[in-house]
Every structure is written in C-alpha cells, then in structure tokens.
Amino acid sequence: xxxxxxxxxxxxxxxxxxxxxxxxxxxxxxxxxxxxxxxxxxxxxxxxxxxxxxxxxxxxxxxxxxxxxxxxxxxxxxxxxxxxxxxxxxxxxxxxxxxxxxxxxxxxxxxxxxxxxxxxxxxxxxxxxxxxxxxxxxxxxxxxxxxxxxxxxxxxxxxxxxxxxxxxxxxxxxxxxxxxxxxxxxxxxxxxxxxxxxxxxxxxxxxxxxxxxxxxxxxxxxxxxxxxxxxxxxxxxxxxxxxxxxxxxxxxxxxxxxxxxxxxxxxxxxxxxxxxxxx
Numbered sequence: 078x079x080x081x082x083x084x085x086x087x088x089x090x091x092x093x094x095x096x097x098x099x100x101x102x103x104x105x106x107x108x109x110x111x112x113x114x115x116x117x118x119x120x121x122x123x124x125x126x127x128x129x130x131x132x133x134x135x136x137x138x139x140x141x142x143x144x145x146x147x148x149x150x151x152x153x154x155x156x157x158x159x160x161x162x163x164x165x166x167x168x169x170x171x172x173x174x175x176x177x178x179x180x181x182x183x184x185x186x187x188x189x190x191x192x193x194x195x196x197x198x199x200x201x202x203x204x205x206x207x208x209x210x211x212x213x214x215x216x217x218x219x220x221x222x223x224x225x226x227x228x229x230x231x232x233x234x235x236x237x238x239x240x241x242x243x244x245x246x247x248x249x250x251x252x253x254x255x256x257x258x259x260x261x262x263x264x265x266x267x268x269x270x271x272x273x274x275x276x277x278x279x280x281x282x283x284x285x286x287x288x289x290x291x292x293x294x295x296x297x298x299x300x301x302x303x304x305x306x307x308x309x310x311x312x313x314x315x316x317x318x319x320x321x322x323x324x325x326x327x328x329x330x331x332x333x334x335x336x337x338x339x340x341x342x343x344x345x346x347x348x349x350x351x352x353x354x355x356x
Contacts (some may be wrong), residue, residue: 078136079115080192081108083122085130085144089276091121097102107187114138123150125232129171135182135192137331143170151244155297157325197269198330198354201238206261206270207300207307209234209245215296217289224248251279259352272352276336280345287346291319291338308350309336330354 083089083106093099095117098109110118115136122132122142139155141163153163157179164178175181175203182188213232222233225248229347232247241264251258254277261270264279278284295310302311306329314321318340325334331353338346 079112079134080136080188081110081118081134082106082187083108083132085127085132086122086125087127088125089130102187107191108134109191129170131167133182136190139178139182139328140165156327160302182253197263201354202243202261202270203307203329204289204299205236205238205243206245208236209243209261210299210307211297213245213247215293215299217293226277249274253281253284259354266318270353270354271355272350274348274350276346276348278346280340280343282342283340283345287319287338287340290317291321292346295323306332308332308334308352309348327353 082102082200084104086106089106089108094109095114097114097118100107107302110119115134118134119140119142121143126132126144127141128144128148129146131141132141133141137290141153141155143151143153143166145151153159154161160178164175164181167178167181168174183193212234221234222231225231225246229248229250234245236243242262244262244266245259246262247257247259249255256273256275258274259272260268263269277297278287280287291314292310294316295314298311298314299309300307304329305312305323306325308325309323310321312323320339321337322339323334323336325332327333334349336346336348336350
C-alpha cells in the first residue's frame with residue numbers, strides 16, 4: 078500500500094473515478110493506493126499539481142515529485158545520496174525549515190495514522206540499534222556469548238526501554254570469509270528488524286590487522302555520520318593507512334549496502350549486506 082498527503086490540487090475527482098481511497102483534510106487530501114496504480118498516480122500528479130508545489134508518496138520507497146514555478150518537474154526516490162537535496166527543496170517550496178525528511182513526514186498526522194502506524198522504526202529503535210552495535214562485535218573489549226548454532230560466533234545486547242524489552246543478536250560463521258545475521262527483537266522475542274551480511278578478506282595476511290585498524294574502529298562510529306543509515310560505519314573512515322568506505326541504497330527500513338577496506342589503494346576486504354523491517 079502507498080500513502081500520499083496531497084496538496085496543491087484543485088480537483089481530486091479523477092482519482093475518485095479510478096477508485097483511489099481518499100480522505101479529505103480541508104483543501105488537502107490523504108490518498109491510499111496499491112502498487113499497480115503508482116504509474117496512474119504519478120501521471121495525475123504531474124498533470125494536475127500546481128506550480129510551486131511538491132507531492133510525496135510513501136510505500137516500498139519514498140518518492141518525491143517537485144513541480145517548480147516554471148512548470149518543470151523533477152522526481153526523486155529518497156536515498157542517502159539525495160536526502161539533503163530533497164530536504165533543501167522541501168524547505169524552499171514550503172518557505173520554512175524542516176529538521177529532517179523523516180521528522181517532516183512523521184509530523185504529518187495522515188502519515189502518522191497510516192504509513193507509520195505500528196512502525197517500530199522510530200528514534201527509540203535507532204538509538205537502541207546504535208548502542209547495541211557499539212556494545213557487541215565493534216567493541217573489541219566485549220566478549221562473545223554462548224554459540225546459538227554449531228560453529229557460530231555470537232553477540233547479544235539487551236535493554237528495557239519504556240517497559241519494553243529490546244534484544245539485539247548478532248551471529249556469524251567463518252573468519253576471513255564469513256556470513257552472518259543481525260536481528261532485533263522487541264517484547265516476547267518478536268523479531269522486528271534484521272540484516273544479513275557476507276564478507277571476505279582478499280589478503281589473508283592483513284585479516285586481523287585490517288579488522289583492528291579499520292573495521293572495528295569504523296563500526297564504533299555507527300550513527301555518527303548522519304548522511305548514511307546506521308547499519309554499519311560512516312561513509313568514509315581513515316586510520317593507520319587504511320581507508321574504510323560504506324555505501325547504501327534505501328532506508329533503514331529496506332536497504333542494501335557494500336562495505337570496503339583499502340590498504341595502499343588496494344581493496345583488501347569487502348562486505349555486502351541487506352536488511353530492513355521484519356513483519
């Protein structure tokens with residue numbers, strides 16, 4: 078399902094005729110529609126949206142369509158690379174300052190009652206995830222817990238927040254070539270978020286050295302770089318001749334990413350990950 082709070086439209090009748098679900102908010106509208114109507118909705122927005130307005134719809138992706146005062150149209154699918162540009166346009170079009178895209182959308186009552194209803198990905202969850210990651214593998218002083226499966230290495234972190242028990246568990250197999258999974262549980266051991274990953278060290282001789290000088294220090298900076306989701310480390314980190322990079326597509330609710338470490342301009346380590354909400 079997709080959700081859109083529509084402003085800058087004089088006539089919503091065309092969408093009503095095409096069986097979109099519509100709720101009126103004065104001169105604005107809350108619109109609900111399935112994925113098979115995305116193309117029809119975008120066409121309608123591009124044709125009828127007044128100049129100087131934008132529209133967004135939230136579903137599997139967060140899509141923004143801006144119609145400039147001269148009639149030009151620009152479409153964005155929100156990701157880490159364009160978030161600042163989208164936020165800047167929203168502030169310019171609305172002639173006010175928004176703290177972030179996420180807060181702007183969450184403060185909209187229509188989205189709060191629909192798209193975000195029951196969505197556990199909030200600031201409480203994000204802050205817990207960051208603390209958990211800094212209190213497990215990334216922190217070399219933290220010991221592993223009892224293996225959960227034969228041959229696995231495991232870390233566990235728990236907190237009680239607002240009378241809810243949050244548990245983070247990371248389990249992986251292997252060493253210089255490894256695969257693993259992180260899962261966050263909330264209340265009654267219900268899984269709510271997870272990430273799978275596979276990593277490989279191309280230069281075995283630098284395996285532990287790279288982990289100690291680049292990977293773990295970079296992972297301890299999770300959440301500090303606001304330009305990337307807190308799934309691994311920052312976009313870039315340099316230490317003792319090592320260069321760490323992390324790139325992602327999507328949001329913390331649905332993403333994939335690639336993590337790399339270079340030494341003397343040579344790629345010595347790479348990890349691929351993907352994850353998001355579990356329902």
